[in-house]
Amino acid sequence: MPVAWTRKDLLGLEDLSKEEIELLLATAESFKEVSTREIKKVPALRGKTVVNLFYEPSTRTRVSFEIAAKRLSADVINIATETSSVRKGETLIDTGKNIEALKVDIIVVRHNYSGAAAMLGRHLKASVINAGDGWHEHPTQALLDIFTLKEKLGRIAGLSVSIVGDIAHSRVARSNIWGLTKLGANVTVCAPKMLIPPAIEQMGVEVTSDIDEALSNADAVNVLRMQFERDEENAFPKQLEYFKNFGITQERLEKAKKDIIVMHPGPLNRGIEISSEIADGANSVILEQVTNGIAVRMAALFLVAQANENISHDNTD
């Protein structure tokens, strides 16, 4: 794998080459071992400062980034915008520039507007990692999904992966589609018609609204959370209706491949998109996804920090 990582930011999987995605996954594999040690820490980012800047509520992603940064010996500061000057009307770029003026090296940002991370990245010398921007991308979530799949099945190329749920509002779905198709998987998206965005076929995926069809040949199914908080027009199917027509249940999985892998990015809505027996069952890798998230985020933090240092080093020569 001769490719080198030269990007100061990680904004999405759409921009990345197959080789860059493979480099991220390979680096994550090396980092996974660190979390199995008694002293779960390496000095790679000693003296670096990471700020988690979250404009949307998040526990799992923020904590995962925080643990990843700390296992690399970086210092971490969390900013939740509900309690910050953002409430006083400060713009994203002003907030970013102020954080940069504090000599912060990496900003991990989650924002409800698509493209927010990219905009911040363009205006700052500090590295920016996208932890979810609107409906656009959530690259580290897709990377940890793909990492988990690869760990379980040994490959990505040639696999059939179905993504079920609110595709229209899902950045997790988009990042997964980019990553999986670049690595050669066959992706099917499955949702009620109103939750399938127009022209999604152009991303190279099959589309269906028949859950049994989506499961029939799949090696893995990624079950998305129904984001009822995004249902501003009150157009979503009701919870029980959704469970009846699209919920992943024992009965439905019996018709699928015996070893089908069931993933979910969390937080789970038990009894809406997935039944408890499946979420806690033998096919589920949901908690392994959480564990792998740390290794993937360590790899992302390490690679962008290293690339940024090379960039600034070149500039001072």
Next chain:
Amino acid sequence: MRIAHEILEKNKGTQDLCLIGIRNRGAYLAKRLRESIETIDKGTVHVGVLDITLYRDDLTLIAQQPLVHKTEIDFDITDKNLVLVDDVLYTGRTVRAALDALIDLGRPKCIQLAVLIDRGHRELPIRADYVGKNVPTSQKETVEVRLAEVDGADEVVIVEKD
């Protein structure tokens, strides 16, 4: 083979003896040393592989970013006699990083150092306990150790830097 004898002599057998190879070529050399040691002495010797990328002090100075590889030490190193194995000993900075990495993993009874080539020019107070060959070099040269496992043939080449 001579180093294998020296290691056994100094450590009085294979009791608590473990070899730790530094990636990349040190790992292969450690495996070869184990074979030699196990043909001389009946005991078994654990071999681990150490990746020191995360402990380096020169990450930004080298043109090609090294890929981070896995550290594979699946035994407890606490109270063991460790022999660190590498191909070339030069400035001592790799060994410094390896010592830090090992101490994060536990508290060995002692750490010794075995290298195939010692080419001088140390920048840190570090010396090898076992040396295959001392090769006086100029800092304008690089020493490349090639091993059958990775490079197809066993040879040591001194190359003039351009």
